Amino acid sequence: MTVARPHRPGRAAGVFVAGAVWAAAAAAAEPPAAARACAVCHGPLGLATAPETPHLAGQPANYLAAQLRAFRSGARRHEVMAVIARPLGDDDIQRLADWYASVRVEASAPP
Ligand code: HEC
Numbered sequence: 001m002t003v004a005r006p007h008r009p010g011r012a013a014g015v016f017v018a019g020a021v022w023a024a025a026a027a028a029a030e031p032p033a034a035a036r037a038c039a040v041c042h043g044p045l046g047l048a049t050a051p052e053t054p055h056l057a058g059q060p061a062n063y064l065a066a067q068l069r070a071f072r073s074g075a076r077r078h079e080v081m082a083v084i085a086r087p088l089g090d091d092d093i094q095r096l097a098d099w100y101a102s103v104r105v106e107a108s109a110p111p
Contacts, residue, residue, distance in 0.1 A: 029102070032095040034088065041080075046100040058105035065097035 031044075038056070042048045046057030056064060070076035071085035072093075088096070 031099055032092070034092045034096055035099060037084065038096070045103050047105075055105075056100040057103035059101060061094075061097040061101035064100055065093050068093045068097065 038046075041050060041053045042056050046059075047055050067076060068085050068088060069090075071078060071081040072088060074082065085093075
């Protein structure tokens, strides 16, 4: 399965300005390897198509990370997500949360 990458024009501008900023941006632009397992339900960019699966794209990183930790600990109960979250380390969770939070989502008012 291929995971679509969000197009990020303008990110390259940071390369020569600040190495640290560039490193952070590059990390966020690439989906973490662990996200391959999420795409089947949450979509390659975190926009789910199944009715009972929430979107992850554009949600606050803190919120996403807190939910993943809660699934992992059992504080938030869901049979599937508990199994998915169990093997994730804190670093995996942070990378996944940062990446989905970095996906840009546009919304418009209903017609
Ligand atoms: C087999 C399908 C499936 C896979 C694979 C899956 N999820 Fe989920 N995920 C769900 C469903 C269904 C829910 C809704 C859980 C509920 O109703 O409480 C959910 C909920 C979540 C939530 C909570 C979102 C919210 O708005 O509260 C997060 C965060 C999440 N998943 C992240 C992930 C990540 C990261 C991966 C990959 C490592 C992943 N999921 C893989 C089905 C899946």
